Amino acid sequence: MVLTIVQSLCFVLFVGGCSYIAFRGFRNVYLNIMLGRAADYTDHPGERWKTMLMVALGQKKMFKRPIAAMLHLVIYVSFVITQVELIEIFIDGIFGTHRFLFHAWENIPFLRGLYVFAINLIEVLSVLTFIVTIAFLYRRDLLKLPRFNKPEMKGWPDMDAHIILFLEMFLITNIFIMNSFDMAAAHGEYGFWISGMIAHSWEGMNESLLEIFEKIGWWGHLAGVLGFLMYLAHSKHLHILLAFPNTYFSRLTPKGYINNMPEVTREVKLMLDPNAQVEPAASDAPAKFGAKDIFDLTWKNLLDAYTCTECGRCTAQCPANMTGKLLSPRKIMMDTRDRMEEVREKMDANKGVWVDDGKNLIENGYISVEELRACTTCNACVEECPVNISPLDIIMQLRRSLIMEDSNSPNEWNGMFANLENNGAPWQFSPQDRLNWEKA
């Protein structure tokens, strides 16, 4: 009795503590996203739900690469279904019961059958996931697929990818430790196929030892799950949650559309006609053109950055990157996220208040001018992204501030701008000659 209470207490404290840490992480993610500018992505809710169902739940865009898609689908389905087991782990943990659902449904054959089926399904999926995890490691470390081995993946991002895969294996191993020792202790009563087979290896072990190992598996599995939960906010694995809101808040406009800046419209209208009726500026602060830092990007850009799985599909299709330019659309997303983390750390050290640190997202070890200048706005990255992220949207906003705030543009572009203003064409031709093509 006392032991049970102690165990339950341990469970509640452990789960509570881990959940609190996880919550702190998610809260920071949320607060960081809210540092972005306002932008409206709530029109056409029907289309949004559909996009989310197709792209996040249905993984539609993953299937452009069928092998990766199948492998990923196994982990995805198995992850979702394995969570069912958590229900029982929680009941047993809190009330000190053992396999509560199995015993509770002793006299309801249908439910008990369902239970056994569910656990068997989880076990089959777990084996498959284990294999897939090894396949993923193989692709990353032995095949060395180029998209996993670009410069921006060195160090922490590569480590992150490995931690996720090893945690995955840790979880699965513990499921089988738990189930197989349990099967051995209960003399096969539960009827789990795979762990039943493993259980043969434990034959002849004494009862209490079996129970201890079962407990190790049980706690190990729980620790794995909670470890994942705490780790998510700091990892690219966060996409398992954010893929859903991020695809819901997709850009529904044609990919070629780049917004017209209202603050510019106002000024241009006044320039063309000083008496023009213009909508007043949203705030008294002097208008800032384009983005230099995360605060100037929209919340959607920041949500994009947290959703990025660092899969590199965008970079693999980027014409600039393919031809050896510095630009990598994945790095744009990673840098944006890193800068958010830096800002949050500094805010935390300063009681939640932001004090300008003299840095921003351009240069400062983040996105270089050379990268920004290499983009052809071809939308290949946007098309490829399996979770509807637009690196191009960030690139464009940063480009705007380079040109309009800093006048930092290549000489040829300065010439082009001057020609456009004076001749209405990017080259130095007279507008009067515009119809000369007719004469040839």
Next chain:
Amino acid sequence: MDIKVPTMAEMAANGQKPDVLFWVGCSGSFDQRAQRITRAFVKILDHLKIKYAVLGTEESCTGDPAKRAGNEFVYQMLAMQNIEVMNNYGVQEIVTTCPHCFNILKNEYPALGGKYRVRHHAQFLQELIDQGKIKLTDANSFKGKRITYHDSCYLGRANEIYEAPRKVLELLDAELVEMKSCKTKGLCCGAGGAQMFKEEEHGKLRINEARTLEALDVQPDIVAAACPFCNTMLTDGVKGKDMQVSVKVFDIAELIAQGQGLDGF
């Protein structure tokens, strides 16, 4: 050229209004290679007795290269001038041979007050073919030729127009072959995002070289484009590989004009 191209101003002076405004664009107006595309398209319009007009000297750049370089000011100034001119003429329908002009007129002008029905000439030609108005008089000229179509980013991914230009090419009765990267995966020619107007950033290869290699890989007689900038990039690429004698780069309008036995453009 043996055709007098009607302008909006002349038409308005005679109390007339065309059915469609042909937006020529800067490349089509000034670039010597692209001028031939413009003339080929005009030949088709004229041949089919379509009531069209151009803005001529009243047309300005749409502002696309400025906008995509990051200069929203220059873009909006040009856009507002263009919109004023077009709205004064009561323009409703536009066709253009440039995907960049097409994209910006269709997607970005409306919010500034320029609301028109905009079509790219690939769509325009496809409609005419569907209506049976374009028939090949000289159908044999492309028989046995291999043509590969290069997707323009601003037609393809930007506006999801993949089929229209291919349908247009089907009329030619040639052998159509796809490059390794096509449609949604189409590889950029390197010109977009105002790259056309500056040196490429430092790298291993030029983007147009990479794309040209993909095109040459399928051993075409003709590389078909639907964008004057892609045309320039690919023409340069083919020349760079010294293949300009056996591989020609043409716009779909030029091919259709040739197929109709039109010449002198």
